[in-house]
Every structure is written in structure tokens, then in C-alpha cells.
Amino acid sequence: MTARGFDRAEYVARVARAQDLMAQAGLAALLLTTEPEIRYFTGFLTRFWESPSRPWFVVVPASGDPVAVIPSIGAALMAQTWITDIRSWPAPRPEDEGITLLADTLNALDGPVGVPSGPETHMRLGMADIERLRAALRHPLRADAGITAYLRAVKSEAEIAKIAHACQIAARAFARVPEIAAPGVPLSRVFRDFQRLLLDEGADWVPYLAGGAGPQGYADVISPASDAPLRAGDVMMLDTGAVWDGYFCDFDRNFAVGAPAANIAATHDRLLESTQAGLEAAQPGARACDVHAAMAAVCGAGEGAGRLGHGLGMQLTEGLSLSAVDRTELRPGMVITLEPGVDTADGCILVHEENIVIREGGAQVLSPWATGLTRIG
Template identity: 70%
Template sequence: MKRGFSVEEYRARLARAQAAMERAGLGAILLTTEPDIRYFTGYLTRFWESPSRPWFLVLPLTGAPVAVIPSIGAALMAKTWIRDIRTWSAPDPEDDGVSLLADTLRGTGGPVGVPSGPESHLRMPLADFERVKRASGLEWRNDGGIVAALRAVKSEAEIDKIAHSCGLAGRAFDRVHEIAAPGVPLSQVFRDFQRLLLEEGADWVPYLAGGAGPDGYGDVISPASEVPLGGGDVLMLDTGAVWDGYFCDYDRNFAIGHATKAQQDAHHRLVDAVAAAFDIARPGARASDLWRAMADIVGDGDAAGRLGHGLGMQLTEGLSLTAKDHTVLEPGMVITLEPGVALLPGRIMVHEENIAITKGAPRRLSRFSGRELAVI
């Protein structure tokens, strides 16, 4: 699988953004976050882990994007298709890119749109944002969701990368029997599963969650405890592994030693719920339709929370499979189907698969689990 994207793909992304900006009356869009900047540039680095420096990309209504970035990133940005790279020596306590960014934006004439809707945030200090706004002398607005809407519909090349991540995670899941057994602390299983993901080709493992217990697990966000696995536990591992900047996000459940009828019944319902959503995951269906199909089977009805979400350059992005999200599915959207079921009050099992919406039946990106709960 080839890393990166063609320059044509980046040009197409820019052209779509500029067409939307034209319709929205925007003279520029200002981007500050890792995925937004990477989407239009291909700038890929783990250096975003450091919060010390802000990074900016300006999309003008016409012409090429302008990177306004700390000089430490100039060499790497120059390897992308971006040619207009303006740098300052950051961090600078006196002027941390503020005047350089304001000058750049002024050149566009504005108005400047900033992603401000659901899931967005501004990755720069608020005080400097106010300074940039004042110094620019321009009108500032919400970007109207332009960037989020573009990112929600993936290209074939993007979907192939997500499928690649799903594939390597699948091989790691196939090896869980090597690392999980009665007596092994959950924290050790977490460490070892990250190792398996790396061995199977993940570039890195930004996300791992999971849980274990005879009646399922308490939640799916807690860090691993030191409690050892016991025979009869259900172990769940849910990863976010990354390959070339694209996530998979799915889980697998395993019965340790033997599976109870309650565990098997729950697993059947979860797999059936995924199948029900899969069957209707066609263009024109709404996110809330898929939620309803799963909620009816897992039995929580209207009390069920989010049962899936968009996926791509971020672990979760875009639509949510909830009762209230009526986003209409389009070919190119990549989503997770993630129903959960309670075995006891406060003890759950969750199952998750990844699919891409096409003109016809969805494409399975994860190799779908069988209906029987695996026993290891």
C-alpha cells in the first residue's frame, strides 16, 4: 500500500473547498488543527503531541494554500505539495506567529471562516486569536461546516488506508489468544495488544480501550486495571490503530476459557444489530435510521446512546449514530456500527465494525465477526 496521496487529490480537495467558500461568501478559511491541516497538505507528523507551537494553514478563495508555521516544520512541509510556506521562530513570547498570520490573512481580503461547529476546536491560544482578529482588520465568521463536510466524504484512496488499518488490527485480534489467559492483568493485556498491533504493521496506537468481567465491563473508556483476567470473563479490546494517518476503530470480545449463555446471547444480539444496520446503510438512509435499527435489537430503545460514528483521520469524526443525528448517508462516508447491550445494570458488552458507504451495499472494512463469541 502506497503512503500519501497524489497531488491531484489535494488539488481536488482544495477545489471543492474553494467552491464551497465561493457559495458561502468567504475569502479565506483558517485551519489550526492536525487533521484539518493534514487534509489539505499531507503534512504528517507526531509532533502535534507538543502543544507549544501553533500551526496555521490559510485556504484562500483563489490560488494555493499558504502554510504559516514554526520554522521547525519548514523542511517537512516543503516535502508536501505546499509551496507558499511562511515561518517564524516559535515559540516566541512576544509574537508567536500573530503578525505573520494576520498579514497573510489580510492578503485574502476576507471574510475569514473558522471551523466552529460540532467536534471542532481552535488549536491556538484564545488571546492570540483575538490579537490576530484585531490585527487582520477583517470580518470573521464560522466556516459553516465546509471543512467537516468535505472530510466526511472520503476518496477511494482514503478508504483504502482505513481498510489497511482495519486489516492489521484484524491480524492482531487473531493473536489475542497469545496474550490473554486467566491470571494475566488487564494492564498487561493492553500493553501486549499494542505490541501485537505494532508487529502487524500499525505505525502507532493512539487509542486502546477495553474491559473484562464475567458480566461484561463497566464502561469502555477506563484505563486498564491491574486486575487479572479470570476464567469466564468476557475480555473486550477496542482499538484505534493508525496506518499512514488513518484510523481503524473496532473491537472484539473474547470469552476466557468458556462462554456463558448470557454472554453468547448478548454477542448474538450485538452481531444481529450490526447486521441490521449494515442492511440499511445505503445512500439516503439517515444516521438516526441506523441507530434505530440497532437500538430496536439491543433493546434499550430510546435510552440507547451513540451506536456508531464517522471514522477517518480521527478516531471519531463526523456523524453520530444517535436518535437526534439525521445526517443523510452518502457514498464515501466511513462509519462504525457500535451497538452495546447491558448484561446487568452497569455491566455491558459492546461490539463494533467499520464500513464504507457505497452506491450499493456497504463495503466491509473490518472482517466482520461471526455470531458466536470467540472462546480463547
């Protein structure tokens, strides 16, 4: 039974590592505004981020524990985390949406404030309030030197266990797809029912589901489902990001609805071989582009080969890209997806995806390794 939450020691260690790097970067504080960044340092877990009406702030000082500067509606929940210094205001209050409170908190520290500023980041705060904050600060806002992203990229064993748990939930749901998909069933119905299966198998929620179906695969991997019914001869793909205790899985499966077209099974086999090549290349010290090269050598460099996988954790995609240009070095504890794609015909693609964790001596598989197309209908 995987435990919910983390020990206090996990958060203390995260903060200590951040403070080491902050000292090297000459930062007096980190200022965090987004859900995963705030959760990483505090454990604050809520779906209320779906509401854009209130900004949330956490300050990680150069020494000492983080300070939460948050709307009063969240104070009780934050008080259940390990954070004890919680400062709140009655939001929404557009004339001063926590900016004075935040500026006072930061101005008590002596030096520049680091803000996550690189790829995949944003400040979850309106530009007008960012300007107000800058004007109220004694010290400048600066880039955080990539500290937050660097730390998040390597997962603890407790984090890996949560991702593995999410993978197992999705694996059980994928095994039940023959219950919900058959010729004549609209793809939109399959999407709905697959989300129900994921919940039934233990997912807390299902932030992401994509997929497609057709004789030669699908046009892309981001479109919502149409109401078109499945037809014999289609290959159907479902790709899910299901969440357990705040951590994602992200893998897919392809299903043959009746007998697939002659080229499809062979193409799918090529995807599995490419995934296997990625698994073998994903050694500590290898670079993301090395893994990409190993996979592309098998699956080819078609339209789908721009990115053949990515980091995974508190977000559906995070951190490195398995692309030709990403030279990030793999470190033990990184969790990544292997996601080769192949052009088929009619402008369509097939995509396969698995989840692995980088380990000394060789990557460990988290999603059950697919062995072939599952036949349904």
C-alpha cells in the same frame, strides 16, 4: 500494497471543492489550526502535534493554493508536501507567536475568514492570541459554514484504502489475542501486549486502546486497564484505534475467557444481529438516525444506545453520530462504525463494533465481520 501518501491531484481536488463551497459561503479564506484539518489540505504528517508549544496555521484562500504559516521547526517537513508557499517564524516566541505573520497573510485577502466552528472543532490557539489575531485582521473571523467537516466526511478511494489497510492490521492483531490473554494475566499486560501485536502487524502507532473484562462485561468503554488478572468466566473486550499512514481503524472484539456466563453468548449474538441490521440500513440516502433506529430495534435502547456508531477516518471518531437525533444523510464514500451496546447485569455492558464504507447498492465491510465470541484460555 497500499501506497503511502496521496497524489498531488487528491489535494488539488480537495482545495477545489473547498473553494466552491467558500464561494457559496462568501468566504475569502479558511483558517485551519488543528492536525487533521491541516493534514487534510496539505498532507503534513507528523506526531509532533503531541507538543502544544507552537501553533500551526494553514490558510486556504478563495483562489490559489494553500499557504502554510508555521513554526520554522516544521518548514523542512512542510516543504516535502505539495505546499510551496511556506511562511515561518522562530517559535516559541510568545510575544508574537506567528500572529503578525498570519494576520499579514489573511489581510492580503479580501473578505471574511472562515474558521471550523461547529461540533468536534476547536481553534488550537490560546484565547489571548485569538483576541490578538482578531484585533489585527481587517475582516472578521466567521464560522466556516461546516465546509471542512462536510468535505472530510466523504472519503476518496485512496483514503478508504488506508482505512481498510488499518483494519486489516488490527484484524491480524485480534487473531493473535489468544497468544497474549489467558486466565491469570492482568488486563494491563494484555493492553500492553496487544499494542505490541498491532505494531508487529504493521501499525505506525496506536493512539487508542480501550477495553475491559468481567463476568458480565465492563462498566464503560473508556477506562484504562486495571492490573486485575483475567479470570475464567470473564468476557474481555479490546477496542483499538490503530493508525496507518495517518488513518484510523476503530473496531473491537469480545473474547470469552473460558466458558462465559449463560447470558453472554446470547447477548453477543444480539449485538452481531444489531450490527447486521445497521449494515443493511446503511444505504446511501438513509439518515444516521435511520441506521440508529434499525440497530436499536435489535439491541434495545439501554444506556449504551445513545450513540451506536460514528464516522471514522483521520480521527478515531469524526463526523456523524448514529444517534436518534442525527439526521445526517449517508453519502457514498462515508466510512462509519457500527457500535451497538447492550446492558447485561451488575451495571455492565457489552459492546461490539465494526467498520464499513457506504457504497451505492449497499455498504462494504472494512473490518472482518465477527461471527461470534472467540474463546481463549
